[in-house]
Structure formats: structure tokens, C-alpha cells
Amino acid sequence: MTDHERYEAVVVGCGPGGAAAAANLARNGVETLVLERGVDAGSKNVSGGLIYAEESAPYTIDGLFPDFREEASERPVTENYIHNVAGDKVKTFDIGDLHHHDTAWADSVLRRRMDSWLARRVHELTRETGGGLLTEVHVTGLLREKGEIVGVTCEELDPIEADIVVAADGVNSELARDAGLMDWEDPDEWFQGVKAVAEMDPDVVDERFDIDEDEGEAHLFSGDLFDGVRGGGFLYTNEASLSIGTVFHLDSIAEERAEPQELLDSLLTHPLMAQWLGDDYHEVEYSAKLVPDSKKAALTAPHQDRLVVVGDAAGQMQAQGPIIKGMNHAVTAGALAAEAFADARSRGDPHRAGEFYEKKLHDEGVMDKLRPTSYRAVGKIGELGPIDGVANAVAESAVGRFGVRAAEGLVERAYNSPTLVSMIPDTKLPYVTLPTILGEELGERVTDENHVQPPELDDRIGDLTYDVGDPHIELVDNSFEASGTAVTACPVSAKDFGGGCYRDEMVQTNGHEEHLVSLDTQPCVECGTCAVVADTDWEHPAGGKGVEFEQG
Amino acid sequence: MHTVVLTKGVPDFREGQVSFDEDGHLERGKTPTVMNPNDKHALRAAFQTRVRNGGHVSLMSMGPPGYQEVLQEGMRDVYADDLYLLSDREMGAADTWATAMTVATGIENLETQPDLVFAGFKTADGETGHTGPQTAYCLDWPMVTHVVSLDIDEEAGLLRAKRLVDGDVTEIETVEAPMPCFVVADPEFEPTYRKASHRLEHKQLREETQERAEDYEDVLTVWDHEDLNLDPDYIGLDGSPTIVAGVDPIPKAPSEREATVVDGDDPSSLEPVLDELTPFAAGD
Structure with missing residues (x-):
């Protein structure tokens, strides 16, 4: 060997x-090989995407890569709003305080451009x-050698x-799963996001949002526009495009048999969006990804033997109330892992890097952001059935509605409290019930007419670039009971749609009828949804094969 | 490890590039000249040797001054350390034998004698497949043809190649040959890079060769027949024993079926189509 x-x-x-990780390893003089499966870094990567630089973080992306903001990001996010929607009534809160809390800066990004730039520096x-x-x-x-990870x-x-x-x-880390640190089991540990990137001339972006070229906005959406599925929507301004998407709890998508692309369309076609999307909506890319919920999925000991796990692979994605922070934690974790290896090596014991890395995540406060003590104490209780039921009933009752009207300022302040939002339980109350009541009770009617016609799913698939290789997903159990949820939950499949990955059919066999699911991996966007909601053997395609995102 | 790759400029036969006159004759003036596509496989094989075993790759051609750009194309699209063009009027209108004589002399004139010479599998214009083997004959070297994969054992001075038997993909044999050796790469040749260090080297050398190709004149050597000490009677048209008795244009294949254009938006235009199809549907 x-x-x-x-x-x-x-x-x-x-x-x-x-x-x-690579940049910090290299700066410490460590001989570093970086292996990327895409044709270009970023070609497999999707995010909402805002990248934050936190004041409290030991590392930021521009600290590690000077010129990052000039060269690789889109616009700084200078304004941040949440819109509580009830039908055509909308109540908007300014959540600038939450956004700016502990934030040195936050920029919108498109991952192909960003990661591809990073990769050149890394090389x-x-x-x-x-x-x-x-x-x-x-x-x-x-x-492995004698059972130990060596490469x-x-x-x-x-x-x-x-x-x-x-x-x-x-x-969808294959390494974390090979090590047994991650699995594909629980839908409630994941969010699923889908996104559309719409082309827009920079001048038009400036005009429609009333911003300068060095300003940008983030808008979040919740309420009754998503058929009761738990989650919300977002809109971010890029230099010459908008990123518009939706993020839902995967267990909720599965339970409601929701079609993610239709929920995205509900957002795109809402009257509120008309002021920004105008009459010239041109979608250039549709994409999707799974998002770990760090409260439940973040690994508390993300290492084994010589392996350390960072970023999404280690579940390091924090939903701070409505604000999603992932890339910043990945940056910190990657840099800390490198630092841990440099420390371990200087002590003559390089194989203790994992242990040091875990300690650094705790000491630098990263782990408490990912798995907040306040959520463990309060939020989880809120998820228990009877309590959630009572809370929903109270909120919907006249008393609750009166409270909302009386305490408008208080509610807006609550949305801006990092501590309060970290306690939010994963129930319908914060995602659907409360925003709907806010919209109904406090909202103003939007009278704009929205003329957006989102592309059909087959056009969205047709516009993506694929270098089709061998099938990389195997359907282990093709019964509808085991794998039927994939037909709806997969963002490139839909019920009664033949051009997607998953479809279901009734098959006559030996005199009885069976409800079966079939799979064609050709249009796969490699989000990993089906690995969780269906019974599959899920792997990534070969290097350079599969989908290639141009925006990301 | 020094390797030489032989190449030729050919008309670009790709659709949209190539131009024919009314009689079906190639319009040479209107058709751009490109590197013979099969030669790129040979150059890739040589590049693999460069990446895995180090050394030096020279790209050589015989032809008019315009072939400089063909050499540049090879340097830019695949790889080359330096370029050699054998060019003067005396070499013009050579057949494969006179070309082989000239090219073999060019190779022998190099300061460092190569360990390997690569050629592609026949040119897109002449399609004889003679020049490579005749050059090997002139050099009096062993030759391995239809090579689809290649490993070099420098210490033993051997190459180990997989080759298609009779040019057939269903039968592959592995052969060993002593170096120096002449290698004809098959269009099925696949370079293999299973080590990260090889791929990193590949990436770096690709960047370097693309940069070098911008100023390819700096690494280009042009030799005429005097530089090579060649007797004009044995090269070019005078040194070519081949006699072309005549050229028959290949007649255009007659179209077997007639096409009728139907406007899909006009329902009435579909009626005759239906009438035509009805007998088939009825099984008549």
C-alpha cells in the first residue's frame, strides 16, 4: 500500500x-491537492445566495481572498425586508437590524462566477x-488502511x-456518508431550495428597486402563498439579474406532496412581484439544492481519523430566523480545519487535526451559532404537537389577532432579534399562520397586475446544460409507497409530466395492478432530494458529467 | 525523452468551411487549411509522453510557408515545445515517398535525436496512410501502428503499446518495441492520466503551450533543401515516382425520394398527407 x-x-x-481550507493550508505551507468534480468550480453549486461576513467570525472570505468583493460577488445587500402575505394583502417589515446584526458586510453572489474566481486563486x-x-x-x-481513513x-x-x-x-457529501457521519434518512433535517435567475439590465435593477449600482436589496416572503407548505421565498438583486427562489422544509414538501417548481411560480406570479419583475421576465436558469438545517444536522464532531468535514457536508447551514447563513460558516470552518492541521503538524502529530478542529469550532463560537442553546431549550418544545396546536389556535383567535394589531412595533422588533429568531420552532406558526395573520390584520392590498408567465418545467430542463453520463442514481425500491414522493418532491419531476426524472405508473402484473415508480437520471440537477424521500442508491455523476450550472 | 510529431496541413473539410465548385472540385483558395485531424491524436500521444515521462516535443511539417499556422494550431490546441517547417519550392508537389525522404532527413538533422516519432493515421486529403510508414522505412526504425494506448519504460528503453489488430476495435494486442521507434496513433487513441501529479502537469503545460503559441515564431525553425543537404532530384515533384494518371470526380448520388413541403399550420394542406397515409394505415 x-x-x-x-x-x-x-x-x-x-x-x-x-x-x-485550501487557501489557509497553502498559506501554512502545506502541500495541498484540491479535487473538484465539476468542469469548473461552481458548475455544480447553487445557493440563494447571500454571503455574509460576520464581525464575530475568525475568518471571512475577503480576508482569505482579497479583492473577493470587487471580483467575485454581485451587489452588497444594503436593505432587507420581510413581506407577510395574506392573499393580495401584504405587511412588510424592515429587518435591517437583524440583517446588520454582527454583519461586517453581506453580498449577493452567483456561484458559477464566484467559485470559478475562487478556484483560480486556489490553484x-x-x-x-x-x-x-x-x-x-x-x-x-x-x-482506508487497516480500517483507518488514510486518503x-x-x-x-x-x-x-x-x-x-x-x-x-x-x-450530498459522499465522504461524510462513507465515514458514517451523515445519512439520507430524515426529511426534517433538510430544506429544499429552488431558484430562478432572471436576466435584468443593471439600469433596470437600479430603477425598479430605487438603488444605486453599489447597493442591493434582499426581500423575503412568507404567509399563505405557498399552500401551507412550511418555508418562504426570497428575492436578491445581482449586478445584472435577480435571484428569486423558495426554500421549504423537506418534510413539509414530502407530506403535502407539493411541487416545488409550482411553489416558486406562486411567488413569481404574486401581485407583489410585479413592481420588480415588470413585463419582461426572462428566466435564464432554474436550479435546486438541498440545504441542511444545522439545528438538527450540524455534526458536533465533524471528523474521523484523518478526515475533517466542512460546510454543507457537515450540516453547517444556519437558518437565523428567515435569514440563511451557510457560506460564511463554510469559510470559517474550512479555514479553521486548515489551522487545526497546521497546529497538529507543528506539534508533530498531524493526525490529531480533527480533534483540534472540533475544539476550534466550539471555542470560536461557530458551533453555538449552528446549534443554538436557545433553540434546544425553547424551539424544540414548540415543535411538540399539542403545544403547536394551542399556539396556532391562540394566534388565529380574536385575542391573538388583537394582540398582533396592538403590538405591531413589537412584532417588527421581535423579527429583528437574533436571540428570538434563533428560538423559532419548525412549525406552521412562524412560517404560515403568523405571517398570514400579519398580512390580514396589518397588510395593505397590492393592486399591481403581475404579467409574469414562468416557463414550463420542460423548458426549464431544456435550458439547462447537461453532459449526460452513466446513470448515477439507482432506484432500490420502485414501489410507489417507498419512492412515490420523489415524483412530486423532485424539482425536475412532476405528476403527469413525462420529461422529468421520476414518474409513476400503474402496471398490470399477473392479474393484479401495481403502482410503480420509474427513474431517468438524464434531467437530474443533483440536488439529492430523492436520496432522502425515496429509496435510492445515490452517487454523484463522474467528473465533468451531469448538469452544468452557468449561474448557480 | 525527445519526441517528434509529424503533421500536414489539409483542407478543412468540415461543413461550412469547405468549398466546392459546380463540377464538385475542391476550391482550395476558398477552403481554409487546418492541421490534419488525425495528427491531433498523434500529438496527444506525444503530449502524454511529455506529461508522464518529461522531455521535449517537436512538431514538424513539410509544406508551404502558410503551414506555420498549422504548426501554431497544434501548439495551441494540444502541445509542442518547438516547431519545424521544411519548406521551399524544390520540395513542392512531392508524393508520399519524396515527402518521407524529406521528413526523415529533417528528423536526422535535429540536434537531439528523438526516441519516438509519432504520425497520425492517414491524412484527410490524400488518405494514403503511406507517409508515416515510408518515413519509418527511411529512418530504418521499428514501427508500431494503430496504437490506442501507450506506456514508456525509459529504464528498459522500451515502449509498451496496445494496438488494434488490422485496425479493428474488436481485437486489441499488446506489443513491446525498442526505442527509438516510430508510432502511428489510431484515431481511437486515448491518453490516460491516472495520477493527480500528471493532471497537474498536464494543466500547467497546456497553459504554457497556449501562451507559447501566441509568439510561435520564437520557437519555429524553417529549413530549406540546402539546410538539409538534399539533392533536388530526389525530392519534390522530381523525386516523386507516383504518376497520377487521372482523377474521376465521384458523381453526386441521385436523390431517391421526392420531398413535398407541408405547412403544418394549415389544416387543409394536411388532407393530401392523410390520403397518402390511409392505405398504409389500412394495411393495404
Whole structure:
């Protein structure tokens, strides 16, 4: 086993977590190899996407990569609003205080542009250490010797040994699952997001949002416009486009048999959107991704042997009330993992990096942001059935409605409290009931007419770029009971739609009828939804194969 | 490890590039010249050797001065350390034998003698497949043809190649040959890079060669027959034993079916279509 190729560090994935780890490893003089499965970094990556730089964080993306904001991000977010929607009535709160709390800056980003820029810097930095960055390499799992993790196995390369393996391979991490740290089991640990990027001339963006070219806005949406599915919508301004999307609890999407693309369309066609989308809606990309809910999914000990796990792969995605923070934590975690390895190596014991990394996550306060004590104490109780029922009833009663009217200022202040929002339970109350009441009781009627006609699903699929390889997902149980939810929950499948990944059919066999599900992975956007809601063997496609996002 | 790759400029036969006159004759003036597509496989094989075993890749061609750009294309699209163009009027109108003589002399004139010479599998214009083997004959080197994968054992001075037997993909044999050796790469040739260090080297060398191709004149050497000490009677048209007795244009295949255009938006225009189809539907 000694003839394997060897690097001091192997980083898998070149999103913000992998890039931060690689940059910090390189700065510490560690020979670092970065392996990315896309044709280009960012071609597999999707986010909402706002990236935050927190004042309290030990690392920020622009600290590690000077010029990041000039070269790789879209617009700074200078204003942030939440819209509580009830039919055509809307009550808007300014949540600028929550947005600016602990925020050095926050920018909107498109991941293809951002990650691709990061990757060029990463290649330059790691090249100096004797390593570098390679694209189109699919890391399939962990290389073990006598049961211990010593490196990685790849589809396109022979196995590689390393003193540290940084798994920054995203929400669908094959490495975290190979190590047994993550699974595909519980829908309630995940959100699913879908997004449309709509082209818009920079001048038109400035005019419609009444902002300057160096300003940007974030708008969040909740209430009754999503058929009772728990979650919300967002709209972010980019330089020359808008990112509009929806994020829902995956268990809620599954239970309600909701069609994610239709929920996105509900947002796109709401009268409130007319002022921003105008009559010239031109969608350039439809995308989707799973989002871990760090409150439940963040690994408290994200390491094993020589493996450390960072970013989405380790469940490090914080929903701070309506504000989603993921990339900033991935950056911090990646940089801390690198720091941990440098410390461990200088003590002559490089294989203790994981242990040091875990300690740093706690000491730097990252873990408490990801798994807040306040949520464990309060929020979880709110999720118990009887209490949620009572709370919903009270909120909907005349008393609750009176309270909302009387305490308008208080509610807006509550939305802006980082402590209060971190306690929000994952129930209908905060996502649907309360915003709807706010809209009904306090909202103003929107009279604009929305003329947006979102593209059909087959056009959305048709507009994406694919280099189709061998099927990468295997349907293990094709009965409707086991895997039928995928037909609706998969963002590129729909009931009675033949051009998607999943479809269901009644099949006559030996005199009785069976309700079965079939799978065609060709239009797959690699979000991982079906791995959770259906019975599948889920892997990434080979290096360079599968979907290629141009916006992300 | 020094390798030489032989290439030729050919008309760009791709649709939209190539131009024919009314009689079906190629309009050479209107059709751009490009690197013979099969030669890129040979160049990729040489590049693989460069990446995995180090050394130096020279790209060589015989032809008019305009072939400089063909050499530049190879340097930019695949790889080359330096370029050699064998060019003067005396070399013009050569057949495959006279070309092989000239090219073999060009190779022998290099300062460092190569370990490997690569050629592609026949040119897109002449399609003879002779020049490579005849060059190997002139050099008096062993030759391996239809190579689809290649490994070099530098210590033993051997190459190990997988090759298609009789050019057939269903039968592949593995052969060993001593170096120096002449290698003809098959269009099925696939470079393999299973080590990260090779891929990193590949990426870096690709960047370097693209940069170098911008100023390719700096690494270009042009030799005429005097530089190579070649007797004009043995090269070019005078040194070509081939006699082309005549050229028959291939007649255009007659169209077998007549097409009728139907306007899909006009329902009445579909009626005759239905009338035509009805007998088939009825099984007549």
C-alpha cells in the first residue's frame, strides 16, 4: 500500500469551504491537492445566495481572498425586508437590524462566477506548495488502511493518500456518508431550495428597486402563498439579474406532496412581484439544492481519523430566523480545519487535526451559532404537537389577532432579534399562520397586475446544460409507497409530466395492478432530494458529467 | 525523452468551411487549411509522453510557408515545445515517398535525436496512410501502428503499446518495441492520466503551450533543401515516382425520394398527407 500517490492535504470540493481550507493550508505551507468534480468550480453549486461576513467570525472570505468583493460577488445587500402575505394583502417589515446584526458586510453572489474566481486563486496558491487544483475528478469515497481513513478513492484517478482529507463536497457529501457521519434518512433535517435567475439590465435593477449600482436589496416572503407548505421565498438583486427562489422544509414538501417548481411560480406570479419583475421576465436558469438545517444536522464532531468535514457536508447551514447563513460558516470552518492541521503538524502529530478542529469550532463560537442553546431549550418544545396546536389556535383567535394589531412595533422588533429568531420552532406558526395573520390584520392590498408567465418545467430542463453520463442514481425500491414522493418532491419531476426524472405508473402484473415508480437520471440537477424521500442508491455523476450550472 | 510529431496541413473539410465548385472540385483558395485531424491524436500521444515521462516535443511539417499556422494550431490546441517547417519550392508537389525522404532527413538533422516519432493515421486529403510508414522505412526504425494506448519504460528503453489488430476495435494486442521507434496513433487513441501529479502537469503545460503559441515564431525553425543537404532530384515533384494518371470526380448520388413541403399550420394542406397515409394505415 506504499505506492499510492501522496499529498500532505487533499481537499475535496472547491466551493467556499474547500477554497477557504485550501487557501489557509497553502498559506501554512502545506502541500495541498484540491479535487473538484465539476468542469469548473461552481458548475455544480447553487445557493440563494447571500454571503455574509460576520464581525464575530475568525475568518471571512475577503480576508482569505482579497479583492473577493470587487471580483467575485454581485451587489452588497444594503436593505432587507420581510413581506407577510395574506392573499393580495401584504405587511412588510424592515429587518435591517437583524440583517446588520454582527454583519461586517453581506453580498449577493452567483456561484458559477464566484467559485470559478475562487478556484483560480486556489490553484495559484496551492501550486506554490507542490499541489494544485484539478477539475472533473469525482472523489468516490475514503481510502482506508487497516480500517483507518488514510486518503481518498477517485473515479478518474488512482487512490491518493494524505495526512488530512478535507471533505468540502457539499450537502450530498459522499465522504461524510462513507465515514458514517451523515445519512439520507430524515426529511426534517433538510430544506429544499429552488431558484430562478432572471436576466435584468443593471439600469433596470437600479430603477425598479430605487438603488444605486453599489447597493442591493434582499426581500423575503412568507404567509399563505405557498399552500401551507412550511418555508418562504426570497428575492436578491445581482449586478445584472435577480435571484428569486423558495426554500421549504423537506418534510413539509414530502407530506403535502407539493411541487416545488409550482411553489416558486406562486411567488413569481404574486401581485407583489410585479413592481420588480415588470413585463419582461426572462428566466435564464432554474436550479435546486438541498440545504441542511444545522439545528438538527450540524455534526458536533465533524471528523474521523484523518478526515475533517466542512460546510454543507457537515450540516453547517444556519437558518437565523428567515435569514440563511451557510457560506460564511463554510469559510470559517474550512479555514479553521486548515489551522487545526497546521497546529497538529507543528506539534508533530498531524493526525490529531480533527480533534483540534472540533475544539476550534466550539471555542470560536461557530458551533453555538449552528446549534443554538436557545433553540434546544425553547424551539424544540414548540415543535411538540399539542403545544403547536394551542399556539396556532391562540394566534388565529380574536385575542391573538388583537394582540398582533396592538403590538405591531413589537412584532417588527421581535423579527429583528437574533436571540428570538434563533428560538423559532419548525412549525406552521412562524412560517404560515403568523405571517398570514400579519398580512390580514396589518397588510395593505397590492393592486399591481403581475404579467409574469414562468416557463414550463420542460423548458426549464431544456435550458439547462447537461453532459449526460452513466446513470448515477439507482432506484432500490420502485414501489410507489417507498419512492412515490420523489415524483412530486423532485424539482425536475412532476405528476403527469413525462420529461422529468421520476414518474409513476400503474402496471398490470399477473392479474393484479401495481403502482410503480420509474427513474431517468438524464434531467437530474443533483440536488439529492430523492436520496432522502425515496429509496435510492445515490452517487454523484463522474467528473465533468451531469448538469452544468452557468449561474448557480 | 525527445519526441517528434509529424503533421500536414489539409483542407478543412468540415461543413461550412469547405468549398466546392459546380463540377464538385475542391476550391482550395476558398477552403481554409487546418492541421490534419488525425495528427491531433498523434500529438496527444506525444503530449502524454511529455506529461508522464518529461522531455521535449517537436512538431514538424513539410509544406508551404502558410503551414506555420498549422504548426501554431497544434501548439495551441494540444502541445509542442518547438516547431519545424521544411519548406521551399524544390520540395513542392512531392508524393508520399519524396515527402518521407524529406521528413526523415529533417528528423536526422535535429540536434537531439528523438526516441519516438509519432504520425497520425492517414491524412484527410490524400488518405494514403503511406507517409508515416515510408518515413519509418527511411529512418530504418521499428514501427508500431494503430496504437490506442501507450506506456514508456525509459529504464528498459522500451515502449509498451496496445494496438488494434488490422485496425479493428474488436481485437486489441499488446506489443513491446525498442526505442527509438516510430508510432502511428489510431484515431481511437486515448491518453490516460491516472495520477493527480500528471493532471497537474498536464494543466500547467497546456497553459504554457497556449501562451507559447501566441509568439510561435520564437520557437519555429524553417529549413530549406540546402539546410538539409538534399539533392533536388530526389525530392519534390522530381523525386516523386507516383504518376497520377487521372482523377474521376465521384458523381453526386441521385436523390431517391421526392420531398413535398407541408405547412403544418394549415389544416387543409394536411388532407393530401392523410390520403397518402390511409392505405398504409389500412394495411393495404
